Amino acid sequence: MTEEGAYRIRAGRPDEVEAVRAIEMAAGMLFRSVGLPEIAASAPSEVGEVLLRARAGRLLVTVDAADRPVAFAMFGEVDGTLHIEELDVDPDHGRRGLGAALIARIDAIARDRGLPALTLSTFRDVPWNAPYYARLGFVPIPDGDLGPGLAAIRHMIATKGVDVAPRLFMRRPVADGIEAK
Incomplete structure (x- = not known):
């Protein structure tokens, strides 16, 4: 991956729940x-x-x-896409390509499942959110084009007390080659 193989991606284990939650808190x-x-x-996350x-x-x-664990991604199928539910990198390990590498791995999973795209929800103006994802090929999804699953996620975010106005959903087609972008 980066730094001459100092990092690698693998499936998260049940005994790593607290490590994942600690990364989420640090990134937050x-x-x-x-x-x-x-x-x-x-x-x-609970x-x-x-x-x-x-x-x-x-x-x-x-x-x-x-x-x-120093970074993680949780994902699931929503509206016929592979939706990135949460992606966080421990700030002590930031700016090393770990987020992009996780997205590339999720892209490969989506391709293997025959899904056409990745989706996510993020903050519009936070530099390491929408602008970052745009550099990785994600484009905004107009609110009127959200499928029922993404609309339900938007509603769930609002019920948690998060202002949805500065948030948007984004989509990226799955890479069709062996190497994900």
Whole structure:
């Protein structure tokens, strides 16, 4: 992957739930710097939700040379796409291509499943959110074009008290070659 193989991606295990939640909390703290302290103060994903994803093969972790998780992605099928539910990198391991590598792996999973695209929900103006994903080939989905599953996710985000106005959904076609972009 990066740094001469110092990191690798593998399936997340049930015994790594707390490590995943700690990464989510650490990554969330970055939102203070962009005026979103409520995101920084948010609780991480529920233990049961992370555990469910690990057991269902819907959790990928990037591990360091000592096999400790330093980044993760949770995903599932929504509206005929592979939807990235959460993707976080421990800030101590940021800016090393770990997020892009996780997306490339999810892209390969989608391709293997015959799914045409990846989707995600993100903040429109946070530099490491929508602008970052746009550099990786994601484009905004107009609210009127959201399928029922993505619309339900938007509603769920709102019921958690998160202002949906600065958020958007994005989509990227699955790469059709062996190497994902």
